[in-house]
Amino acid sequence: MKLIFASDSFKGSLSSKRTGELLRIAALSAYGDCETVIVPIADGGEGTLDAVLYTEQGRKETIMVHDPLHRMVSASYGILSDGSALIEMAAASGLTLLSEKERNPFDASTFGTGELIRDALLRGCEKITVAIGGSATNDGGMGCMRALGMRFLDENGVELNGTGADLEKVRVIDDTHLLKEAKNATVTVMSDVTNPLCGKDGATMAFGSQKGASAETLQVLEQGMRNYRDVIKMRYDIDCDSFFGAGAAGGLGAALHVFLQAEMKSGIETMLDLVQFDSLLNDSDLIVTGEGRADEQSCHGKVMQGIGLRAKRAGIPAIGLCGSIAPGAEALKQYGITGLYATKSDDMPLSEAMDHAEELYLSAAKKMFGNIRNACFSCYTMHG
Numbered sequence: 001m002k003l004i005f006a007s008d009s010f011k012g013s014l015s016s017k018r019t020g021e022l023l024r025i026a027a028l029s030a031y032g033d034c035e036t037v038i039v040p041i042a043d044g045g046e047g048t049l050d051a052v053l054y055t056e057q058g059r060k061e062t063i064m065v066h067d068p069l070h071r072m073v074s075a076s077y078g079i080l081s082d083g084s085a086l087i088e089m090a091a092a093s094g095l096t097l098l099s100e101k102e103r104n105p106f107d108a109s110t111f112g113t114g115e116l117i118r119d120a121l122l123r124g125c126e127k128i129t130v131a132i133g134g135s136a137t138n139d140g141g142m143g144c145m146r147a148l149g150m151r152f153l154d155e156n157g158v159e160l161n162g163t164g165a166d167l168e169k170v171r172v173i174d175d176t177h178l179l180k181e182a183k184n185a186t187v188t189v190m191s192d193v194t195n196p197l198c199g200k201d202g203a204t205m206a207f208g209s210q211k212g213a214s215a216e217t218l219q220v221l222e223q224g225m226r227n228y229r230d231v232i233k234m235r236y237d238i239d240c241d242s243f244f245g246a247g248a249a250g251g252l253g254a255a256l257h258v259f260l261q262a263e264m265k266s267g268i269e270t271m272l273d274l275v276q277f278d279s280l281l282n283d284s285d286l287i288v289t290g291e292g293r294a295d296e297q298s299c300h301g302k303v304m305q306g307i308g309l310r311a312k313r314a315g316i317p318a319i320g321l322c323g324s325i326a327p328g329a330e331a332l333k334q335y336g337i338t339g340l341y342a343t344k345s346d347d348m349p350l351s352e353a354m355d356h357a358e359e360l361y362l363s364a365a366k367k368m369f370g371n372i373r374n375a376c377f378s379c380y381t382m383h384g
Contacts, residue, residue, distance in 0.1 A: 002284045003027055004316075006039040006277070008291040008303035009047065010323050013357035016040040016051055022358065023288055023321070026365035030373055037280055041289075041303055044190045044267035045133025046090040049078050055275040057081040063119050065092045065112035068136040069102060077116045084127035085120035086274065089113040089249060090134035093143075095211060098136050103212025105138035105164045105204075105221060110252050114147025121181035129270065130256060131190040132249035138164045138208055138221055140197075140228045141255020149177040150259065164250070167224025173235050175259060187262035190270040192301040195247035197240035197254050198226050203247035211250070225251060232258055268306030277310060286372070287311045287318040288365075294320055294340055296328025305335045312336030321361070321368060323353065341368045 005020040014022075020038030027036055040051035053060070058080035067073040078086040090096065092112030095103065113130070120128060137143070142152050142162035151174040152160045160166040195201050204213070204222045213221060228251070229240045238258050240246040245264040246254035256262035272278070281287075289307040291298065298304050304320050311318035312335065319339040320332065329340060343360040344353040353360060 030369035068108035085125035109143030111143035114144035135249035138250035140251035192267040193248035294329035295326035308336030
């Protein structure tokens, strides 16, 4: 028997890798000798690089770059076995690099992410994947592109620093000095965010407050982002409110697509391709996946949906072991998730579940495998 364990992390309690280790313990307890394959999963935010390198051969390169507030910080990216690079923007421009008091998208910049990309390009990487979850920034990707040689000028021809505060000042975009290696690279953007650049669902209004913006700052940033959008449209004839993911990472998605012709792809689909997930399914009997909370959002580009569809295509049953199950989760059945289990009872306080996450997860996993052992996989139904 071959079992594949590919769960998302349970934020604040269990890493993706740890869920796999606990599932392995439970499976060996239920079945004795069986083959288990752990596939750590992330959707483009912090942890994506480590998740990919766990399964796919490659190495880390670590360099000094600028953090969101332009302080020097050590950051890593990956060079995979095929010579391509995987950049995790959270490593250089992520929210976790700042204390809560330091969060300020008005002053933050993606310059450090551009430094990671530049380093990979100068090392000869011609194919770049940029995972853009978890950003602390709302600069429209200007900082990133400045690190690659582009210039953003105000009405007096003065070059701007490329922070959120500069969005409303941009009048001219100069790409004549864009790094030649960047022009020739094949770039993919990995994100599960589908938001446009501007508007109530755009980069600023949807995500700015969690990055530290006050209500007043949000209005200034949104006005600036609209100006930036209009300058891009005038210069490149591209409407950044018209394509998938432009608003991801404070507009970095828009910059990578417009200036580097990056392809915008679903985070989970890109992740599964990077770890060659389909090839791991050969001769597999069951897939166990999961995430912290299964609900209606789980069917919109999240981990369980992506894995369920791959399982369904391969004709392999997939079970979800989640922290909790909420209304709307039953829709996962149409995406290949044939059963769901929860580690937390409905009446258990979340704080208690977080404090006892490992023991609850292991207990639920043992119950799940015990039930599955006595049932036909193909007859397995939702909620076990």
